[in-house]
Amino acid sequence: MRTRLVGPADLTRIGLGWGAFVVLLLIHPILDAPAPPVTLILALTGIVAVILVCAFGVVKQAEALAHRLGDPYGSLVLTLSIVLIEVILIAAVMLGPGDHTTIARDSVMAVSMIILNLVIGLCLLIGGLRHGGLRHNRVGASAYLTMLIVLSVLAFGLPAAIGTDGAYTAGQEIPVIVLTLAVYGFFLFQQMGPRAVDFTEPDAAASRADAGAHTPIGDVFREHRREIITRLVLLVVTVVPIVLLSHDMAALLDDGLGRLGAPPALAGVLIAAIVFLPESITSVRAALAGEAQRVSNLCHGALVSTVGLTIPAVLVIGLFTGQTVVLAETPADMLLLGATLVLSVATFASKKATAMHGAAHLVMFAAYAIVLFS
Template sequence: MRSVLTRTAVLRLVLGWGFFAALLALAPLLDGHLPTPVLWLVLAAIVAVIVVCAFGVVTEAEHLAKRLGDPYGTLVLTLSIAAIEVILISAVMLGPGEHATIARDSVMAVSMIILNLVIGIALVVGGIRHPDRRANRTGVVGYLGVLVVLLAVAFAIPALLGAGGAYPPAVAIAVIVLVVLLYGFFLFRQLGARKADFQEVDAVPDAGDATPSSSVVRVLVAHRSELIARTLLLVALALPIVLLSHDMATLLDEGLGRLGAPVALSGILIAMIVFLPETITTVRAALGGEMQRVSNLCHGALVSTAGLTIPAVLTIGLLTGQTVVLAESPANLVLLALTLLLTAVTFAGHRVNPLHGAAHLVLFLLYGVVVFV
């Protein structure tokens, strides 16, 4: 327990839950019209606490990842991040005001941040430091195959089948079922027969494994107490994020409205807040020459985000009667298509190339230009 409940972990718990209690006590004062400087100060404090708690979630997920090994361990990390993203988007949708495009803007921002900004940085730093390293191409192709379908379902097909970029209710139900089945089958294959496709190319398989999951079973038996404690701590750190997300969404919507900022900026800020800890983890993996871990963290996180967000927001839309606009603009669709094409070229090579990383970064900057123009 001492190795799990460290001083830093306790401080994060106290900060997250203490700040939430303080907001509850001050709720009558915050419900009125706040001066703009006070609004941004409170919003900055909420975001800071969410980021601190998110780092705690990622830290515990990383410890679990080291115990369980890839792809099981990395999946814990990516699912934790994706779950936080879904929670924040859901909080915005269930909060006051109209947020018909928040899911589209957030998932699009996540796609551009992960596929271009994070991978671009990882390829530059990893390619310069470890020019002979490469990812497991079979695993990357598996990710891309699923991503092409999920992102098309999210951004392209709604423009063809729906009115105003939103799926009709009957089509939305079918999309929910199909996306859940595809994502479930992907996880089944990733954690089962195709586990080796998502490990480092020079990883030595354990010949003693009777089944693909036997090593994980041994870890669960040998480190049961630690794994349970870290899982409970992860949940305890994630709950303040859930509870604070509603206030963050309300204040962010109000603050951006006063600034006259683009609507899509809200989704971008949510994505950047959520994926900051995983960005740092990915860069560390690249510096260590773990290029397949880079792919697992980035591509796996995007598969989980799309695979969880699309069914979640469509379900909320059906239950609440809200319109969920998913269809993207032609400019963003072109950027997304270029990103997927560049990703396929990048990871098809025999080694990582910093030049490809620079190209990814340029695409991310072009996305920023499109958002503000």
């Protein structure tokens, strides 16, 4: 008897997500700033509610794929589906009207602080309190952090040191694009191929080493092709409205936060948090289950893909359109990013990540919030 892959709840989530997006397009004139306060609150509440419903649908498919494919492939599916859509939308904003010279820098910085400190901090705190400590695969975690250090230097540090007004010159952009894509491509090749075992849970990695072999991903796909393809499609069509709705509500957030006197950058942070909500929920559930390496695969993997794909994309757009792409971060944000990377290396160099590590990461996010409101 075949398992039912598409249920009424799945179709309801998809219909709700896309229906909300269509409604938002139709009532767009009503929501133009300055929208009436009641209308603004109702619209934002409705959008967040729909995103939450859809997010749990994405989590359901992601966890089913992770169970079927195993890590790192299962986590990679969710990570790349969200990150690719995010990169496309950032590119669309750059190609649209207006001045968006810092959108890539601001977006990636917000994602970095949310993932590395808020999400990972929360996961380690609750996972550490529940299990006493979380054992992760130190080789895999080290590979992620190695990539993040290199990509962060290319993205934010180097343009501040050798660029002009925080942006690379045309002659500098090409080698940076090539280097970024080359090292990211090599990382993916290693992660999905010869070094895949480094991104599995420690016990699973030890079992594979003892057995000397594991089922190739190609064999798994051939045996469960129908289920995998169906769940992939369901995941993508459920996650797309989340990203579209989160970006469409940017104007509403700008309007509302402007009336409250909040810093403009806060809207970007909130949007980044919502875009990566499905991944955050999946990470927390993994931490509660004691799956520390899955937390790393989801969080660190998402950030490696975000930087590795976003920076080359915006630099290519800048080259072809003549737009200036400002990547150099402010001294305060560079300090926080550097300290966060050092803290991450210290956390995942230990045999077990504890609640104390999680608390330290949450304090770093609080420091980011202080900078944001300063």
